[in-house]
Amino acid sequence: MEKKLKSRFNLLENVYINYILIGILFLIAIPLNQAGIIGGSVLITLGSVILYSVVGIGMNILLGYAGLITLGGAGFMGLAAYLSAYFTRDLNMPFLFSLIFSVGIPIIIGIGIGLISLRLGGYYLAIATLGIGEVLKQVFIEYDVFTGGFSGKSAGYINLFGLQFDRIGTYALYAVILIFALIIGHNIVNSATGRAFMTMRSSEAAAQAMGIRMLKYKVLAFVIATIYSTIGGIMYMHLIKFSFPTTWGLGMSLNFLSIVVIGGMKAIAGPVVGALFVIAFPDLVLKNIPIIGTSPGVAYIFNGVLIVVVLLFYNRGLIKIFTDAKVLIKKLIGGK
Amino acid sequence: MKDNPIFRNDMILKIEDLSISFGGIKAVDAVSFEVNEKEIYGLIGPNGAGKTTIFNIITQFYKPDNGKVYFKDKDLKWKNLIDYKTHDVVKTGLIRTFQNLELIQDLSLLDNLLVGSHTFYKSTALEQALRMPRAVKEERKFRNKAMEIMKLLNISDKAYELVYGQPYGILKKVELGRTLMSEPRMIILDEPAAGLNERETAELADILKHIRTDYDTTIFLVEHDMGLVMDICDRICAISFGEKLAEGTPAEIQNNSFVQEAYLGSEEGELAE
Numbered sequence: 001m002e003k004k005l006k007s008r009f010n011l012l013e014n015v016y017i018n019y020i021l022i023g024i025l026f027l028i029a030i031p032l033n034q035a036g037i038i039g040g041s042v043l044i045t046l047g048s049v050i051l052y053s054v055v056g057i058g059m060n061i062l063l064g065y066a067g068l069i070t071l072g073g074a075g076f077m078g079l080a081a082y083l084s085a086y087f088t089r090d091l092n093m094p095f096l097f098s099l100i101f102s103v104g105i106p107i108i109i110g111i112g113i114g115l116i117s118l119r120l121g122g123y124y125l126a127i128a129t130l131g132i133g134e135v136l137k138q139v140f141i142e143y144d145v146f147t148g149g150f151s152g153k154s155a156g157y158i159n160l161f162g163l164q165f166d167r168i169g170t171y172a173l174y175a176v177i178l179i180f181a182l183i184i185g186h187n188i189v190n191s192a193t194g195r196a197f198m199t200m201r202s203s204e205a206a207a208q209a210m211g212i213r214m215l216k217y218k219v220l221a222f223v224i225a226t227i228y229s230t231i232g233g234i235m236y237m238h239l240i241k242f243s244f245p246t247t248w249g250l251g252m253s254l255n256f257l258s259i260v261v262i263g264g265m266k267a268i269a270g271p272v273v274g275a276l277f278v279i280a281f282p283d284l285v286l287k288n289i290p291i292i293g294t295s296p297g298v299a300y301i302f303n304g305v306l307i308v309v310v311l312l313f314y315n316r317g318l319i320k321i322f323t324d325a326k327v328l329i330k331k332l333i334g335g336k
Numbered sequence: 337m338k339d340n341p342i343f344r345n346d347m348i349l350k351i352e353d354l355s356i357s358f359g360g361i362k363a364v365d366a367v368s369f370e371v372n373e374k375e376i377y378g379l380i381g382p383n384g385a386g387k388t389t390i391f392n393i394i395t396q397f398y399k400p401d402n403g404k405v406y407f408k409d410k411d412l413k414w415k416n417l418i419d420y421k422t423h424d425v426v427k428t429g430l431i432r433t434f435q436n437l438e439l440i441q442d443l444s445l446l447d448n449l450l451v452g453s454h455t456f457y458k459s460t461a462l463e464q465a466l467r468m469p470r471a472v473k474e475e476r477k478f479r480n481k482a483m484e485i486m487k488l489l490n491i492s493d494k495a496y497e498l499v500y501g502q503p504y505g506i507l508k509k510v511e512l513g514r515t516l517m518s519e520p521r522m523i524i525l526d527e528p529a530a531g532l533n534e535r536e537t538a539e540l541a542d543i544l545k546h547i548r549t550d551y552d553t554t555i556f557l558v559e560h561d562m563g564l565v566m567d568i569c570d571r572i573c574a575i576s577f578g579e580k581l582a583e584g585t586p587a588e589i590q591n592n593s594f595v596q597e598a599y600l601g602s603e604e605g606e607l608a609e
Contacts, residue, residue, distance in 0.1 A: 184465050184466070187464060187465050187466070187467050188461065188464065188465045191461075191464035191465070191471065191475070192450070192453075192454060192457040192459075192464060192474075192475070193461040193464050193465075195440075195443065195447055195450055195451050195454070196451070196454060198440050198442070198443055199440055199451050199454075202439075202440045202441060202442075203438040203439070203440070205397070205434060205438050206434070206438035206439070206440070206451070207423075208397070208422040208423045209395065209422075209425075209426065209431065209432055209434075209438075210426060210431075210451050210452055210454050210455075210514070210518070211423050211424070211425075211426035211427060211454055211455040211518070212423060212451075212454055213423050214423070220461055224461075266442060
């Protein structure tokens with residue numbers, strides 16, 4: 001028993017290896033790209049999958065573990081994206097400084113909004129955060145000095161300590177960021193803080209009886225999701241290198257909901273699988289199917305159908321396919 | 337109103353003149369009683385008598401219309417719990433269980449117990465996210481403590497299994513274990529034997545006696561299983577329709593005519609509920 005306890009709580013857990021493997025799988029695309037097997041646009045799509053996954057991990061902590069919903073996630077993501085573009089391009093700030101402000105400012109706004117809106121719950125919270133998201137989008141449209149308005153805002157690839165990243169370098173950096181995002185997410189969820197989130201979600205009475213301050217942990221979950229969103233937004237800005245205000249609307253926020261639900265709530269790596277289906281699949285597979293692929297809105301229909309199918313038949317999310325497959329293989333090999 | 341209540345040295349909880357009404361119906365009407373240190377104290381009464389309501393007031397889930405709840409906290413200072421927020425009550429050393437189990441289904445038994453030590457965690461969320469030394473040390477300490485408690489409760493073989501799908505007897509023990517994690521001075525149990533079979537109830541009686549001596553706690557319980565109540569309680573308070581009927585040793589309560597009357601009329605009490 002003592003040994004089991006130790007192995008359960010090592011600094012480098014077995015699951016960490018799984019997360020590192022996910023990062024390595026993404027990195028394999030680089031040699032494939034250099035060998036000419038996949039094009040540069042595929043690399044950009046996979047890079048998008050990574051950054052959507054990062055945001056999805058935060059959303060999963062908020063939705064899956066803390067049981068809170070937000071429809072304003074894209075707003076915070078966009079805010080960070082514009083801030084990062086403004087600081088690095090207009091103010092010529094070193095990337096690291098820009099990073100601190102681009103994450104810090106949305107967090108401060110997020111705490112303020114959280115303290116007010118998180119007194120609400122359920123549908124009311126969804127409506128409130130929807131409003132916040134739309135307000136932010138309107139701000140992006142109106143403050144064109146700062147955001148470029150409808151003509152958009154551009155930024156370059158990341159320049160870290162004088163080291164200029166190119167497309168492949170950026171992609172590799174993002175894969176590494178994903179590994180850290182997964183590991184930190186895993187740590188949060190498996191800590192006293194994570195347990196407090198889950199207690200809050202499943203029983204308010206138990207949470208209060210055990211001394212868990214509801215508002216504090218709601219705001220904390222909101223802040224964690226905001227941090228992940230801002231990092232995802234900054235990653236977006238320096239990969240896509242262009243941002244329009246309309247990108248950061250309800251559609252994007254809903255995308256994150258689908259990513260979390262399809263991938264698997266309450267599984268840290270779930271959003272990676274979800275993002276692969278929501279972001280990469282329409283772009284890399286659907287588009288190549290004749291007739292259907294070129295019809296407008298096919299990606300949305302695909303998403304919708306996928307959500308229904310997953311909720312009906314596989315409500316723990318597609319990530320559970322791996323665990324189920326493992327069990328099945330063990331059964332086949334072990335004979336029982 | 338600055339009347340000083342009289343506290344005897346061996347008391348831990350003093351309820352004074354507690355009243356609460358819901359929409360004109362008096363659920364609890366001027367109830368007063370005292371619980372002594374290291375006592376197993378039972379609160380009994382027919383259905384709808386207001387037992388759980390009293391528990392909810394003591395633990396500050398409800399605020400009473402009138403009355404005081406004095407509790408001798410971990411520093412042995414008397415505090416009026418009415419001034420406390422619900423989530424601060426546990427810090428005084430008072431913790432409760434629930435009539436309908438309030439466990440986290442998708443966490444393991446071990447993790448459910450760890451929720452009980454929530455207020456003892458000193459490391460910040462950031463330290464936990466980065467697994468800094470203090471957070472790791474702390475987590476390990478509480479895990480060991482939880483394993484010890486699970487050994488006492490005979491559930492350590494299931495430590496890493498999910499709560500979901502566990503038999504009722506196990507769930508009851510998990511909730512009890514979770515209260516112990518908070519290093520309580522007093523545990524309030526809301527119908528601990530409900531849903532348990534005879535063997536499990538006997539085991540529970542044993543465990544409760546162990547807890548009192550090993551963990552130095554007072555136990556205050558609401559229970560319908562008269563066998564258990566008469567077996568383990570040192571003193572009992574009987575209430576009916578929100579009013580106190582009698583207080584005394586199990587034998588005294590059994591022979592009290594008011595209590596007998598209340599229980600013979602319990603059919604009506606059930607209907608009224």
